[in-house]
Amino acid sequence: MGRARRAPVPVIPSPGSPAHARATDLRDGPAWKDAPYPVLVLDADGTVADLNPAARHVLADHRGEEEGAPRDGVPAWLADAHRGLTGGAGVPVTAAPAAGEIADRYFEARPGPVADGSATWWLVDATGRREAERSLLSARRQAEVRAMVSSTLLSSLNVPRCAEVATQTASEHLADAALLVLPPVGRRYAVTHAVRGGPAVHTSRLVDPRDVPGLAEALQGYPPVPARWIDPATLPEWVVPADFDGAVGSVIVAPLPGHGVPAGALVLLRSSTEQAFTPDEEDFARLFAARAGTALSAARLYSEQSAITATLMRELLPPTLENVHGVDYAGRYRAASDHERIGGDFYDVHSGADASRETFVVLGDVAGKGLEAAVLTGKIRNTLHALVPLASDHEQVLTLLNGALLSSHHTRFATLVLACVRREDDGRVRLRLTSAGHMPPLLVRADGRVEEAATHGTLVGALPSISVRTAEEWLAPGETCLLYTDGITEARGGPLGDELFGEHRLRQALRECAGMPGEAVVERVQMLAAQWLGTGNHDDMATVAISAPRTARR
Numbered sequence: 001m002g003r004a005r006r007a008p009v010p011v012i013p014s015p016g017s018p019a020h021a022r023a024t025d026l027r028d029g030p031a032w033k034d035a036p037y038p039v040l041v042l043d044a045d046g047t048v049a050d051l052n053p054a055a056r057h058v059l060a061d062h063r064g065e066e067e068g069a070p071r072d073g074v075p076a077w078l079a080d081a082h083r084g085l086t087g088g089a090g091v092p093v094t095a096a097p098a099a100g101e102i103a104d105r106y107f108e109a110r111p112g113p114v115a116d117g118s119a120t121w122w123l124v125d126a127t128g129r130r131e132a133e134r135s136l137l138s139a140r141r142q143a144e145v146r147a148m149v150s151s152t153l154l155s156s157l158n159v160p161r162c163a164e165v166a167t168q169t170a171s172e173h174l175a176d177a178a179l180l181v182l183p184p185v186g187r188r189y190a191v192t193h194a195v196r197g198g199p200a201v202h203t204s205r206l207v208d209p210r211d212v213p214g215l216a217e218a219l220q221g222y223p224p225v226p227a228r229w230i231d232p233a234t235l236p237e238w239v240v241p242a243d244f245d246g247a248v249g250s251v252i253v254a255p256l257p258g259h260g261v262p263a264g265a266l267v268l269l270r271s272s273t274e275q276a277f278t279p280d281e282e283d284f285a286r287l288f289a290a291r292a293g294t295a296l297s298a299a300r301l302y303s304e305q306s307a308i309t310a311t312l313m314r315e316l317l318p319p320t321l322e323n324v325h326g327v328d329y330a331g332r333y334r335a336a337s338d339h340e341r342i343g344g345d346f347y348d349v350h351s352g353a354d355a356s357r358e359t360f361v362v363l364g365d366v367a368g369k370g371l372e373a374a375v376l377t378g379k380i381r382n383t384l385h386a387l388v389p390l391a392s393d394h395e396q397v398l399t400l401l402n403g404a405l406l407s408s409h410h411t412r413f414a415t416l417v418l419a420c421v422r423r424e425d426d427g428r429v430r431l432r433l434t435s436a437g438h439m440p441p442l443l444v445r446a447d448g449r450v451e452e453a454a455t456h457g458t459l460v461g462a463l464p465s466i467s468v469r470t471a472e473e474w475l476a477p478g479e480t481c482l483l484y485t486d487g488i489t490e491a492r493g494g495p496l497g498d499e500l501f502g503e504h505r506l507r508q509a510l511r512e513c514a515g516m517p518g519e520a521v522v523e524r525v526q527m528l529a530a531q532w533l534g535t536g537n538h539d540d541m542a543t544v545a546i547s548a549p550r551t552a553r554r
Helices: 002-006 030-034 053-060 076-086 127-153 159-173 215-219 279-316 371-386 394-406 502-511 518-533
Strands: 039-042 048-051 098-102 105-113 119-125 177-181 189-195 201-205 248-256 264-271 328-334 345-351 358-366 414-423 429-436 442-444 450-452 468-475 480-484 541-547
Touching (some): 039 076, 048 053, 076 105, 105 127, 159 189, 159 264, 159 279, 248 279, 279 371, 358 371, 394 414, 394 468, 450 502
Antiparallel strands (some): 039 048, 105 119, 248 264
């Protein structure tokens, strides 16, 4: 094309002008005949004055095909460009090129001036470049859609939300409407559909996927059926959204691959007024379906794991405490990590038979923290729950628990405090307290004194046998017994950041809690320990308050 620009522009004498040598005739020059580009010379009224063999070959297939074309086959876009170029009064030297199609090829026409309003047009075949530009634009658009799909779909771990985003994105960028079918639950299928420009709609349908060509196979993870094999007229009514505009002209059914199992199927619909899906669009639709399937599968796995975790959490989290058999109970728990809800500290209150009116209270601390400690915590709590009928004999309960822990694969140990609580008719509360390697409970008297229960013993899960001492204490109305773990006393912080909260600060705090309800006592202890910590690291913290009410409750 560069050589064509540097070639001298031939001049054709206009009618009536003085005769020139025939060397000025384009058809006589070797450059004219051998030029690799089609060259046409159009006179002032757009008629072909001359053309080279290459131009004659190009125009041969064009003659008579274009409505309104001149008799000599000049395409309308070139004739219009020539008329606008000459304007009936000469040719500008710098003129913008024209472009258009000739016999399914795309040409750029570059003008050169000649005398008397005639112009020479050099045609350059730009079909390949145009297709390359279109392919590049399509690839860029697909890359943008893939990036948007990945970031949008993977930003949500909710299955219905993922289905909404997938159908809305597909209807906006791939088709006129999209339908997403999830694997069945029983005999019903969760279906989400969206029409371009509209919201996604969720439904649950009792359908037969075999009614849609390729849908049953896609739901089982088989390769997709080519769009040209699907007759849109055979689609059942439930596949086409009610607000779909016009009849369905083309259909794509693509599987949604998941993590080991199919995540569903994607159905794309295009109206009969639009162009049918091309092979490139089918390939892009399958790639889109793969991204959507990955996101849906991840969301489903997350939902299943969340449900399992929530079920286990309900069993591992400490219970909510209240009044049992006329005695008030209050508890507070804080895990070592703020992003975790469970750990190695625990407490339980087991209500005995109504005839005995005795309650079995347990507070414990498993060595370690986090999920591994919580697993052993669950086992200890379940074992103690099974031993509730033997709760009156603390030593026997601890011996059986010690044997159970030693026979398991766990290498961790635990410290415990057991309490049997009973309210007497005179309003006092009788306590039998046993410590197994744990700090003794503290008794908050009505006059502000803080006393330590006279109990001690060996921890469980470490030695072949245990040795414990049980203490009997009494609570007058308004008095409280506090059970706590070492996460309170060993909270490290303070002004310098490395001092333990310590038992003396705990006792001082309890002196100020004389006469307060148990709920207020545990709240204040946890608050003071948290303030002492600041933003530092800490162990699990658990506190349980056993209080004798000032007045009798129904």
